[in-house]
Amino acid sequence: MMLLKHKLRAFVAGAAMLAAIPAVAQQNTYKSDSTVIRKFYDDALTSYESYENLRYLTKNIGARLSGSPQAAAAVEWSRQVMEKMGLDRVYLQEVMVPHWVRGDKEVGRILSGRNGSQEVNILALGSSVGTGAQGLSAQVIEVQNFEELEKLGKKKVKGKIVFFNRPFDNKHVHTMAAYGGAVDQRGGGPVAAAKLGAVGVLVRSMANDIQDVAHTGNTRYADDVEKIPAAAISTRGADELSAMLKSDPELKFYMRMTCETRPDVLSYNVIGEIKGFEKPDEIIVVGGHLDSWDVGEGAHDDGTGCVQSIEVLRLLKEQGIRPKRTVRAVMFMNEENGLRGGRKYAEEAKAKNEKHVAAIESDAGGFTPRGFGFDANDEQFAKIMGWKDLLAPYGLHEMNRGGGGADIGPLKGQNNVVLIGLRPDSQRYFDYHHTEIDTFETVSRREMQLGSAGMAALVYLISEHGLNGGSAKAGK
Amino acid sequence: MMLLKHKLRAFVAGAAMLAAIPAVAQQNTYKSDSTVIRKFYDDALTSYESYENLRYLTKNIGARLSGSPQAAAAVEWSRQVMEKMGLDRVYLQEVMVPHWVRGDKEVGRILSGRNGSQEVNILALGSSVGTGAQGLSAQVIEVQNFEELEKLGKKKVKGKIVFFNRPFDNKHVHTMAAYGGAVDQRGGGPVAAAKLGAVGVLVRSMANDIQDVAHTGNTRYADDVEKIPAAAISTRGADELSAMLKSDPELKFYMRMTCETRPDVLSYNVIGEIKGFEKPDEIIVVGGHLDSWDVGEGAHDDGTGCVQSIEVLRLLKEQGIRPKRTVRAVMFMNEENGLRGGRKYAEEAKAKNEKHVAAIESDAGGFTPRGFGFDANDEQFAKIMGWKDLLAPYGLHEMNRGGGGADIGPLKGQNNVVLIGLRPDSQRYFDYHHTEIDTFETVSRREMQLGSAGMAALVYLISEHGLNGGSAKAGK
Ligand SMILES: [Zn+2]
Ligand SMILES: [Zn+2]
Numbered sequence: 001m002m003l004l005k006h007k008l009r010a011f012v013a014g015a016a017m018l019a020a021i022p023a024v025a026q027q028n029t030y031k032s033d034s035t036v037i038r039k040f041y042d043d044a045l046t047s048y049e050s051y052e053n054l055r056y057l058t059k060n061i062g063a064r065l066s067g068s069p070q071a072a073a074a075v076e077w078s079r080q081v082m083e084k085m086g087l088d089r090v091y092l093q094e095v096m097v098p099h100w101v102r103g104d105k106e107v108g109r110i111l112s113g114r115n116g117s118q119e120v121n122i123l124a125l126g127s128s129v130g131t132g133a134q135g136l137s138a139q140v141i142e143v144q145n146f147e148e149l150e151k152l153g154k155k156k157v158k159g160k161i162v163f164f165n166r167p168f169d170n171k172h173v174h175t176m177a178a179y180g181g182a183v184d185q186r187g188g189g190p191v192a193a194a195k196l197g198a199v200g201v202l203v204r205s206m207a208n209d210i211q212d213v214a215h216t217g218n219t220r221y222a223d224d225v226e227k228i229p230a231a232a233i234s235t236r237g238a239d240e241l242s243a244m245l246k247s248d249p250e251l252k253f254y255m256r257m258t259c260e261t262r263p264d265v266l267s268y269n270v271i272g273e274i275k276g277f278e279k280p281d282e283i284i285v286v287g288g289h290l291d292s293w294d295v296g297e298g299a300h301d302d303g304t305g306c307v308q309s310i311e312v313l314r315l316l317k318e319q320g321i322r323p324k325r326t327v328r329a330v331m332f333m334n335e336e337n338g339l340r341g342g343r344k345y346a347e348e349a350k351a352k353n354e355k356h357v358a359a360i361e362s363d364a365g366g367f368t369p370r371g372f373g374f375d376a377n378d379e380q381f382a383k384i385m386g387w388k389d390l391l392a393p394y395g396l397h398e399m400n401r402g403g404g405g406a407d408i409g410p411l412k413g414q415n416n417v418v419l420i421g422l423r424p425d426s427q428r429y430f431d432y433h434h435t436e437i438d439t440f441e442t443v444s445r446r447e448m449q450l451g452s453a454g455m456a457a458l459v460y461l462i463s464e465h466g467l468n469g470g471s472a473k474a475g476k
Numbered sequence: 477m478m479l480l481k482h483k484l485r486a487f488v489a490g491a492a493m494l495a496a497i498p499a500v501a502q503q504n505t506y507k508s509d510s511t512v513i514r515k516f517y518d519d520a521l522t523s524y525e526s527y528e529n530l531r532y533l534t535k536n537i538g539a540r541l542s543g544s545p546q547a548a549a550a551v552e553w554s555r556q557v558m559e560k561m562g563l564d565r566v567y568l569q570e571v572m573v574p575h576w577v578r579g580d581k582e583v584g585r586i587l588s589g590r591n592g593s594q595e596v597n598i599l600a601l602g603s604s605v606g607t608g609a610q611g612l613s614a615q616v617i618e619v620q621n622f623e624e625l626e627k628l629g630k631k632k633v634k635g636k637i638v639f640f641n642r643p644f645d646n647k648h649v650h651t652m653a654a655y656g657g658a659v660d661q662r663g664g665g666p667v668a669a670a671k672l673g674a675v676g677v678l679v680r681s682m683a684n685d686i687q688d689v690a691h692t693g694n695t696r697y698a699d700d701v702e703k704i705p706a707a708a709i710s711t712r713g714a715d716e717l718s719a720m721l722k723s724d725p726e727l728k729f730y731m732r733m734t735c736e737t738r739p740d741v742l743s744y745n746v747i748g749e750i751k752g753f754e755k756p757d758e759i760i761v762v763g764g765h766l767d768s769w770d771v772g773e774g775a776h777d778d779g780t781g782c783v784q785s786i787e788v789l790r791l792l793k794e795q796g797i798r799p800k801r802t803v804r805a806v807m808f809m810n811e812e813n814g815l816r817g818g819r820k821y822a823e824e825a826k827a828k829n830e831k832h833v834a835a836i837e838s839d840a841g842g843f844t845p846r847g848f849g850f851d852a853n854d855e856q857f858a859k860i861m862g863w864k865d866l867l868a869p870y871g872l873h874e875m876n877r878g879g880g881g882a883d884i885g886p887l888k889g890q891n892n893v894v895l896i897g898l899r900p901d902s903q904r905y906f907d908y909h910h911t912e913i914d915t916f917e918t919v920s921r922r923e924m925q926l927g928s929a930g931m932a933a934l935v936y937l938i939s940e941h942g943l944n945g946g947s948a949k950a951g952k
Contacts, residue, residue, distance in 0.1 A: 397873035
């Protein structure tokens with residue numbers, strides 16, 4: 001198709017003889033592109049280096065919330081890992097990050113005069129204020145959404161704990177869609193509830209299925225609204241609380257959380273770079289976020305994205321490929337509770353007038369990749385679609401518009417940069433996301449490495465052919 | 477494309493007015509097909525019934541090797557489950573099956589004068605003879621393949637344990653290809669080694685990565701060759717043994733296995749059926765195998781295939797769909813060490829002159845499905861390809877030729893039956909396959925249910941439109 005168009009254009013220009021050259025050259029390039037891509041996969045599927053990196057990051061360093069000693073250790077570790085790779089440049093980018101600490105293990109207890117007392121698993125939401133050491137005890141009012149809450153009004157909400165219990169819509173094949181349909185409760189619950197005089201908030205965990213573990217995640221306050229304590233309750237706990245409320249609407253819930261926000265801390269984005277030999281000023285970013293929540297080990301979220309990004313650089317070097325354009329692996333800091341790293345990276349890019357061609361983020365788990373999502377203009381997207389047949393043999397069938405990622409989002413609008421999100425299989429993501437069970441053991445080496453190789457392939461194609469200015473032969 | 481052909485044919489026949497009718501009708505059918513398929517997915521993704529069936533089969537019944545009490549319990553349980561569903565017919569099909577028992581937990585020990593002794597995990601291969609209670613101790617000769625073994629000859633092999641140590645080729649993106657490239661060692665090792673006078677066989681476990689667990693699986697003997705004991709050794713144990721052999725080629729290996737083959741046992745295929753209302757004599761099978769190896773719980777292999785097959789019938793009934801053709805869920809017995817159930821089913825089908833239109837097997841794990849493989853003629857395959865756009869929204873992109881499954885294989889050649897294999901993501905399959913860690917906990921409800929719904933969709937399309945005789949409107 002593209003070949004045909006190519007020929008046609010050449011014929012129209014009356015350069016019939018010359019037309020054969022780009023066509024053949026393009027064919028050769030394709031043959032060689034496919035060989036390079038095959039090498040990436042061969043290497044990734046037989047290498048243990050990235051998996052061992054993940055083991056170190058998750059097992060030796062562990063959970064690494066922004067501002068924590070573990071986050072600092074992860075910065076230094078990833079800097080060292082990339083230093084040892086003999087890249088053209090490894091550097092840190094300063095960024096001030098929030099420093100929230102969970103404190104003691106939370107206590108959550110249903111207190112029913114009728115049905116007795118029952119412990120349930122809760123986790124303070126990130127950024128939440130604590131309850132004080134005595135904890136907080138109040139009646140519970142259950143709602144499915146903000147409209148329902150508004151209708152209840154101050155009279156029914158005042159002095160109570162608002163329990164947001166709208167579950168994931170499991171009918172969505174892609175679980176991110178289910179998450180998107182429920183996560184407003186976690187982000188906006190505390191402000192909406194406090195406006196009506198509530199004293200606390202419980203949010204049903206962001207999970208597809210019924211589990212004992214609670215899922216933390218960030219929440220937001222507003223300057224002019226009282227900050228009330230907010231916790232995630234496990235889906236099983238939420239179902240139990242909901243059932244008990246039906247038989248005893250007067251029951252109380254006791255929650256104790258000693259979390260607090262401390263002064264901001266100096267931290268860093270960690271960046272490793274291979275300079276492009278033809279267009280060194282054109283930059284392709286591949287990244288993940290180095291911080292994680294403070295429970296579990298931050299394996300799928302987002303240890304895999306970090307070690308995959310480093311792996312992309314390793315694959316390029318190992319296969320002896322000097323990219324035409326500059327390729328950067330970026331470990332962003334503070335995706336989870338502030339996005340300060342992503343913002344800082346984009347600010348500096350703008351200040352330095354750096355030209356980003358594309359940014360790819362892996363932040364949806366280290367599962368078998370199904371494709372990529374592209375935030376691109378029509379011309380760019382058409383060009384990418386020209387590469388479909390090179391990626392389909394590796395199971396990358398879902399090449400759709402939309403996508404990107406939180407950390408790369410702030411780059412949007414700079415020099416027509418294309419923002420790209422790796423799209424792994426999403427079925428298990430919300431089994432682990434933001435929980436104590438997001439551990440190394442849940443990651444399959446091969447699944448993760450298919451993601452590394454897929455990103456390396458896309459980085460290579462963009463580096464070779466560019467993303468702006470017409471056909472796949474943009475580089476000429 | 478198909479529409480175009482349709483129109484063309486009509487025009488050629490000079491029936492221009494009539495031509496519009498099939499075109500529109502086809503479009504309507506498609507709209508309704510897509511609605512039905514969406515309902516299957518909505519139902520499957522929100523239902524826990526099949527997952528609870530799997531829990532019962534794996535946790536309450538457990539491992540169920542042919543001839544074992546657990547296999548008998550699985551027959552009775554699956555019969556009862558289908559009886560309760562109010563199907564048109566539930567019945568058992570008698571089949572005599574082998575009865576091999578593992579006996580005591582195996583002992584495998586490397587005995588090196590230089591490096592001391594070291595235990596490694598081994599599992600007797602299915603059908604293997606035992607070593608006697610005293611066990612067997614002999615020098616080890618390591619080979620990568622049969623050619624290498626042949627070259628060594630009787631002199632170097634006689635009296636030794638042959639250690640087949642060719643690993644999976646991890647470069648294969650699809651792990652079944654890696655399995656296919658290594659499993660000859662497990663099946664053919666004992667006969668090849670015994671012909672040269674070996675006293676025992678160790679086979680590197682059929683796994684992609686380095687693990688402590690050994691992977692069992694069936695092996696074969698020949699009537700005219702001595703039967704020698706054969707075991708799988710964990711991949712980690714294999715690497716250790718290989719390394720120790722390098723520093724001490726004289727080391728011995730001690731293996732003790734008390735496995736034995738007992739007389740055949742009467743068992744059953746379990747079959748549930750919904751009668752077709754338009755062409756009841758045309759049959760579509762969807763199946764898995766009810767037996768499993770005797771270690772672990774037979775969750776991915778093949779508990780998921782069984783409960784998914786039952787789920788297909790439930791989805792049809794629950795969504796109020798009376799299929800045009802007869803749909804049968806078949807739990808085959810004895811796939812793992814004899815295939816007696818699959819053979820018996822095909823024999824009876826032939827004897828009764830049953831007309832099977834298609835048979836779909838799920839026996840590659842309960843992972844997110846990526847597509848189907850089809851053993852079909854050109855016309856049939858073209859017809860199936862006409863349904864691609866109905867299945868792609870659910871991630872079923874890999875619709876390729878080749879496929880089927882072991883249990884449905886014996887049907888091949890009967891009345892142009894199309895043999896179809898569900899193709900789940902293969903990356904984790906050989907982490908669990910034939911091991912003690914193939915347990916319920918490794919199955920994701922959503923991943924498994926995407927397989928159930930995908931099979932229901934395909935069963936429905938075949939039931940509505942048939943697979944023989946031209947266009948997608950074959951039913952008219
Ligand atoms: Zn993340
Ligand atoms: Zn099987």
